[in-house]
Amino acid sequence: xxxxxxxxxxxxxxxxxxxxxxxxxxxxxxxxxxxxxxxxxxxxxxxxxxxxxxxxxxxxxxxxxxxxxxxxxxxxxxxxxxxxxxxxxxxxxxxxxxxxxxx
Amino acid sequence: xxxxxxxxxxxxxxxxxxxxxxxxxxxxxxxxxxxxxxxxxxxxxxxxxxxxxxxxxxxxxxxxxxxxxxxxxxxxxxxxxxxxxxxxxxxxxxxxxxxxxxxxxxxxxxxxxxxxxxxxxxxxxxxxxxxxxxxxxxxxxxxxxxxxxxxxxxxxxxxxxxxxxxxxxxxxxxxxxxxxxxxxxxxxxxxxxxxxxxxxxxxxxxxxxxxxxxxxxxxxxxxxxxxxxxxxxxxxxxxxxxxxxxxxxxxxxxxxxxxxxxxxxxxxxxxxxxxxxxxxxxxxxxxxxxxxxxxxxxxxxxxxxxxxxxxxxxxxxxxxxxxxxxxxxxxxxxxxxxxxxxxxxxxxxxxxxxxxxxxxxxxxxxxxxxxxxxxxxxxxxxxxxxxxxxxxxxxxxxxxxxxxxxxxxxxxxxxxxxxxxxxxxxxxxxxxxxxxxxxxxxxxxxxxxxxxxxxxxxxxxxxxxxxxxxxxxxxxxxxxxxxxxxxxxxxxxxxxxxxxxxxxxxxxxxxxxxxxxxxxxxxxxxxxxxxxxxxxxxxxxxxxxxxxxxxxxxxxxxxxxxxxxxxxxxxxxxxxxxxxxxxxxxxxxxxxxxxxxxxxxxxxxxxxxxxxxxxxxxxxxxxxxxxxxxxxxxxxxxxxxxxxxxxxxxxxxxx
Numbered sequence: 001x002x003x004x005x006x007x008x009x010x011x012x013x014x015x016x017x018x019x020x021x022x023x024x025x026x027x028x029x030x031x032x033x034x035x036x037x038x039x040x041x042x043x044x045x046x047x048x049x050x051x052x053x054x055x056x057x058x059x060x061x062x063x064x065x066x067x068x069x070x071x072x073x074x075x076x077x078x079x080x081x082x083x084x085x086x087x088x089x090x091x092x093x094x095x096x097x098x099x100x101x102x103x
Numbered sequence: 104x105x106x107x108x109x110x111x112x113x114x115x116x117x118x119x120x121x122x123x124x125x126x127x128x129x130x131x132x133x134x135x136x137x138x139x140x141x142x143x144x145x146x147x148x149x150x151x152x153x154x155x156x157x158x159x160x161x162x163x164x165x166x167x168x169x170x171x172x173x174x175x176x177x178x179x180x181x182x183x184x185x186x187x188x189x190x191x192x193x194x195x196x197x198x199x200x201x202x203x204x205x206x207x208x209x210x211x212x213x214x215x216x217x218x219x220x221x222x223x224x225x226x227x228x229x230x231x232x233x234x235x236x237x238x239x240x241x242x243x244x245x246x247x248x249x250x251x252x253x254x255x256x257x258x259x260x261x262x263x264x265x266x267x268x269x270x271x272x273x274x275x276x277x278x279x280x281x282x283x284x285x286x287x288x289x290x291x292x293x294x295x296x297x298x299x300x301x302x303x304x305x306x307x308x309x310x311x312x313x314x315x316x317x318x319x320x321x322x323x324x325x326x327x328x329x330x331x332x333x334x335x336x337x338x339x340x341x342x343x344x345x346x347x348x349x350x351x352x353x354x355x356x357x358x359x360x361x362x363x364x365x366x367x368x369x370x371x372x373x374x375x376x377x378x379x380x381x382x383x384x385x386x387x388x389x390x391x392x393x394x395x396x397x398x399x400x401x402x403x404x405x406x407x408x409x410x411x412x413x414x415x416x417x418x419x420x421x422x423x424x425x426x427x428x429x430x431x432x433x434x435x436x437x438x439x440x441x442x443x444x445x446x447x448x449x450x451x452x453x454x455x456x457x458x459x460x461x462x463x464x465x466x467x468x469x470x471x472x473x474x475x476x477x478x479x480x481x482x483x484x485x486x487x488x489x490x491x492x493x494x495x496x497x498x499x500x501x502x503x504x505x506x507x508x509x510x511x512x513x514x515x516x517x518x519x520x521x522x523x524x525x526x527x528x529x530x531x532x533x534x535x536x537x538x539x540x541x542x543x544x545x546x547x548x549x550x551x552x553x554x555x556x557x558x559x560x561x562x563x564x565x566x567x568x569x570x571x572x573x574x575x576x577x578x579x580x581x582x583x584x585x586x587x588x589x590x591x592x593x594x595x596x597x598x599x600x601x602x603x604x605x606x607x608x609x610x611x612x613x614x615x616x617x618x619x620x621x622x623x624x625x626x627x628x629x630x631x632x633x634x635x636x637x638x639x640x641x642x643x644x645x646x647x648x649x650x651x652x653x654x655x656x657x658x659x660x661x662x663x664x665x666x667x668x669x670x671x672x673x674x675x676x677x678x679x680x681x682x683x684x685x686x687x688x689x690x691x692x693x694x695x696x697x698x699x700x701x702x703x704x705x706x707x708x709x710x711x712x713x714x715x716x717x718x719x720x721x722x723x724x725x726x727x728x729x730x731x732x733x734x735x736x737x738x739x740x741x742x743x744x745x746x747x748x749x750x751x752x753x754x755x756x757x758x
Contacts, residue, residue, distance in 0.1 A: 026724055034724075099718035 010051040017044035031083055031093040042072050109155050111169050111187040111240060117148040118232035129222025138212045141225035145208050145232055149201040156194060166190035168242060183303055186242035192603040196239040196372055199447045203364045204232050206577035210455050211356040213574035214462055231257035235365050244293050244303040254366045255282045262353040274349035281346040285336015292329030312379045323380055327387030338370030338424045340398045345666055347421055351413040355458030363420050363454050364447040371427040371443055375436040375604055392432025396523045399425025403533035408659040411468050412457045415541050420450055426509050433520055435512030436604035437597035442505035445588045449493040449502055452581035456487040459570045460545060475550040479567040482575045484546050486582040491542045493585040495535035495627045504589030511619050528626055535630025543638040
């Protein structure tokens, strides 16, 4: 079985992952889960980038992926710090209860 | 041949400098310096005019237009400059304005001595002189209009000079508003001139008219009628004369300068200045003549029953201006200007003498409380006598020559002219009658101050005093002018003005004219005789006559109720409309309505947007997702529908 997996499949997987991310982003109540959904969406995009880079033999897409991963790492560091700070002040991470827009 | 230097702008700028100095610093200066400034600058101005007159006498050719006048408006081919022109007509006017003007300034120094706001008075007076000289010197309609409006402003300020009196303020406003009606006509006339001639320059319009004598009569008539409306406003003719009697609220020298000698003659001056247009329109000329005659007669009848000495003179001024209009209307422009000049002398004198009487009686203006002042105020009496004889038209006083010239011209002006002449002659009778009535009531007989005791002691005449020399000097000078002013004769005067006013259709037969002159003097004598009958001895006859003619007397004392009619027909509806427009439309609809609308829209949208900014993270997330989805749909739709530009940019972005 040496036939390569068609690009469409990767794209469909990417779209599915992205949709799951969006749904989680919108529907989950825990801030941590929302945060994870964002990561999921980012990686879905990464997947489609890599797919196109492979398909069109363009290295640009792969470079983009590195950028996204880097930004995502920074975002994760800052985001988790914010989440911890919020938890310390509010004692909860339920999204619906964090609506004051200030600490 | 180099152009002679006339320094024309200085004539106007000197009084303006006086206005600036007194207006800016006058309140901090002592009275002596204020009056020095106020007298010096008009005198300088008069000196420049006199120098110009001397050069004209020495053979300088007129007209002289100042070269290098700055441009005011230049739009396409249309050009208006600050150009001053001196010709025979404006020279005569300038001599009258600055000469009589200076005398009245001199008189004012004495008359206004004890008044509040001394500096303010002289600043206004100089301002008036500035605008009046601009009006007279202007080389085009627009610059003339500047002076025209400016003298209106100065007149408004001076009528309302006694700021603590409401009636004075009201009179000032009335004068201003009524004049605005006339100015509207003047403005429309100017617009029509621009449309038809493309210029407002007197000289160029004159040349164009001379080049194309066939300019349509209807156009000329329309322009002239508009200009006539302007002239009736300024020169207090029917239907816009109503402001002048009320203008007597101002200080008496102001009445002498502005409302007798100079400003009110601006309308006559304007018609004489633009006579080339009027010559094209017999209809307009007829209107001028009829309006003038009607005004002359009408005002003279009202003057017969007035009891306020200044109001008699005010109606007399209106009446005399009517004569000038009659002169213009029958094409005798030089006669009209002649009468303008002599009238400036004797009417200024009448007002100043009346002012002297009022001054001597500490502010009394009612003739019924005067009488017997001949002994107490001899100089005032004799100068006033000269003026009364002049205005009544007795030979050889100034008024005889000029009034006679106008009436003679009217008499030779066809059937209509004959009718107008008849009315003019009757008016001359009335004039003589009411002037001698004033004379008898004021100076002769016994003092009647005591007869009307109403709380403030015995009569004024008991301690009436003659005015100081500074007030008497102008009286004497003007009296001399009132006697001799006419001796130059209409023929020579008309000959001098001929380059400006054109050939006067004058005087063929000596017999007719002699007959007319004798008739005029007889009529004047009859007026004197009637006045003597009624008022000369004891006033019994006057009382009886008043009894038997009660309805007519009431009509005259009510001044034909013109003011009331105007109030009901025009003022009230306008006020009502203004209240509606301002109150309902302006205040409630526009101002408050727009404020409410704006605050309502802002409040409502704030209310809606506030809900959007809930602070709920998940709603923000939802909006974010929705926005992304919308963009995606938009791009997709663009691609599918083949909107090329948009699709290309999407492709470019993807690639």
